[in-house]
Amino acid sequence: MSTIWQLLEEHRAKTAEVPILSLFQDEGRFDDFSAEQDELLLDFSKTSLDSTALDLLVQLTESVQLEEKIDALFRGDPINTTEGRAVLHTALRAQADTPILLDGKDVLLGVRDTLARMEQFAQDIHSGRITAADGGSFTDVINIGIGGSDLGPAMATLALAPYHTGPRCHFVSNVDGAHVHDTLQNLDPRRTLVIIASKTFTTIETMTNGNTALVWLREALGDKATEHLTAVSTALDKTTAFGIAPDRVFGFENWVGGRYSLWGPIGLPILLAIGSDSFRQFLQGAAAMDDHFRTAPMRVNLPVLMGLVGIWHNNICGYGSRAVLPYDQHLQRLPAYLQQLDMESNGKQVAQDGTPLPRASGPVVWGEPGTNGQHAFYQLLHQGTAVVPAEFLIAAEGHSPELAHHHQLLKANCLAQSEALMCGRSNAEATVVASERGFEGDERERMAAHLSFPGNRPSTTIAYPKLTPFVLGQIIALYEHRVFTEGAIWGLNSFDQWGVELGKELAVALLPMVDGAPSDGKDGSTSGLLDKLSQNTAKQT
Numbered sequence: 001m002s003t004i005w006q007l008l009e010e011h012r013a014k015t016a017e018v019p020i021l022s023l024f025q026d027e028g029r030f031d032d033f034s035a036e037q038d039e040l041l042l043d044f045s046k047t048s049l050d051s052t053a054l055d056l057l058v059q060l061t062e063s064v065q066l067e068e069k070i071d072a073l074f075r076g077d078p079i080n081t082t083e084g085r086a087v088l089h090t091a092l093r094a095q096a097d098t099p100i101l102l103d104g105k106d107v108l109l110g111v112r113d114t115l116a117r118m119e120q121f122a123q124d125i126h127s128g129r130i131t132a133a134d135g136g137s138f139t140d141v142i143n144i145g146i147g148g149s150d151l152g153p154a155m156a157t158l159a160l161a162p163y164h165t166g167p168r169c170h171f172v173s174n175v176d177g178a179h180v181h182d183t184l185q186n187l188d189p190r191r192t193l194v195i196i197a198s199k200t201f202t203t204i205e206t207m208t209n210g211n212t213a214l215v216w217l218r219e220a221l222g223d224k225a226t227e228h229l230t231a232v233s234t235a236l237d238k239t240t241a242f243g244i245a246p247d248r249v250f251g252f253e254n255w256v257g258g259r260y261s262l263w264g265p266i267g268l269p270i271l272l273a274i275g276s277d278s279f280r281q282f283l284q285g286a287a288a289m290d291d292h293f294r295t296a297p298m299r300v301n302l303p304v305l306m307g308l309v310g311i312w313h314n315n316i317c318g319y320g321s322r323a324v325l326p327y328d329q330h331l332q333r334l335p336a337y338l339q340q341l342d343m344e345s346n347g348k349q350v351a352q353d354g355t356p357l358p359r360a361s362g363p364v365v366w367g368e369p370g371t372n373g374q375h376a377f378y379q380l381l382h383q384g385t386a387v388v389p390a391e392f393l394i395a396a397e398g399h400s401p402e403l404a405h406h407h408q409l410l411k412a413n414c415l416a417q418s419e420a421l422m423c424g425r426s427n428a429e430a431t432v433v434a435s436e437r438g439f440e441g442d443e444r445e446r447m448a449a450h451l452s453f454p455g456n457r458p459s460t461t462i463a464y465p466k467l468t469p470f471v472l473g474q475i476i477a478l479y480e481h482r483v484f485t486e487g488a489i490w491g492l493n494s495f496d497q498w499g500v501e502l503g504k505e506l507a508v509a510l511l512p513m514v515d516g517a518p519s520d521g522k523d524g525s526t527s528g529l530l531d532k533l534s535q536n537t538a539k540q541t
């Protein structure tokens with residue numbers, strides 16, 4: 001164990017009982033334990049981090065050469081070492097013309113060319129230059145994809161609803177036929193454009209849903225069905241084999257990881273929904289965060305600080321999950337998106353060199369928008385036996401001026417929750433509350449135990465003026481680089497996902513057994529369930 005880890009643990013042991021609230025005796029705490037970048041403020045003053053802990057954590061970044069690792073990321077070094085690839089999603093949003101060389105070629109040339117084609121395509125759909133097969137306009141778009149080819153575009157398209165100028169976008173991901181069925185039944189194939197989005201163009205869910213959508217288009221349009229198809233992929237041979245015209249295919253390179261891909265062609269539904277100007281602002285927001293991540297000193301670097309808070313909570317305090325709580329209905333899919341970004345990136349058990357990790361890696365990430373979550377799981381956040389660091393997001397202003405009173409309530413609730421988590425309610429205060437509610441004697445003591453809150457529960461808050469395309473770009477890039485920071489400190493590869501392979505292989509092997517083939521060699525539970533599920537099918541038919 002390196003000395004810095006030991007020092008952090010010793011410091012935690014000494015300070016674990018110090019109430020977070022007492023740290024505010026230092027009047028400069030809010031300024032010292034918050035940082036800003038353009039439109040974003042990150043407040044981490046409601047955590048147990050003090051300046052000693054923060055100094056040690058900054059030393060940790062030096063000991064793992066975080067700065068060098070950040071440079072290697074942006075330079076395009078093959079840091080995804082199990083797949084032998086560079087990781088260059090940042091090139092998809094780069095604003096400067098400084099070449100980014102990979103194998104001697106500037107990747108920006110291809111990136112800009114594809115972006116221009118995407119923009120032209122979106123403009124042509126908006127203006128009606130590209131029409132549906134019958135000469136009418138496309139009013140609806142279905143994006144068929146899963147994982148990184150669904151969560152990012154679905155989350156961002158929803159997040160930017162106030163900026164929509166284009167066709168309505170729908171997202172189909174699940175192989176459960178209910179998803180494609182329920183989506184198609186409300187749409188008119190003559191007015192619908194289908195995007196098949198898959199980096200590999202082999203993902204079974206996407207190919208199955210894509211084929212179902214093609215049948216649906218063919219029933220209405222016959223041979224002209226393919227005029228309603230578009231593909232986004234790195235596998236251009238496979239999109240051609242599917243029957244999609246090359247001018248309707250938007251390609252990208254394998255140095256863009258699936259869960260980092262919404263900045264390029266996988267973001268086509270976002271671009272179709274919000275148009276070029278807003279999409280460019282979205283990219284600019286992310287690029288601004290990239291510049292900040294590359295250049296800002298660690299002590300004021302937002303993604304680094306968020307990563308360090310994460311390390312402190314996970315490895316030093318032993319909190320094994322974190323809750324993402326956007327007080328922003330437009331960010332309702334952010335927790336699901338972050339589950340893939342964070343857990344698929346850092347849910348690893350070995351270091352880059354294959355040796356077991358010496359300490360916990362990625363925590364469980366979950367969440368729901370506020371205020372909804374307050375009426376569901378916040379009970380556990382406030383009084384449960386597990387401590388879950390909470391990550392709040394809140395805008396100063398909403399998008400409906402006529403409903404400003406809603407937004408004031410939203411802000412008050414967000415601030416009330418982080419305050420309640422930190423301050424709690426002592427037994428003495430709870431006893432007063434119990435008295436006020438008419439309880440006396442032993443009953444008052446018993447009720448006080450139920451009415452008291454331990455407090456001292458940490459949270460961070462990301463505050464921004466308004467959820468604009470630029471701000472959304474900043475927020476997503478902030479989380480991407482936070483994941484990078486944590487992964488770099490743990491020494492793992494944040495860019496592969498071998499853990500999803502086994503289930504896929506077993507599903508392929510199980511399909512014939514689901515269809516009735518003998519389940520020889522399967523464990524007792526699996527064959528028992530196969531048996532039960534086939535009996536249930538038989539009863540219904």
Ligand SMILES: O=P(O)(O)OC[C@H]1O[C@H](O)[C@H](O)[C@@H](O)[C@@H]1O
Pocket residue numbers: 146147148149197198199200201202203206258259344497500
């Ligand atoms: O875009 P695709 O190749 O269809 O992949 C879709 C998703 O499926 C895979 O199983 C991976 O776990 C994800 O990282 C990926 O985003």
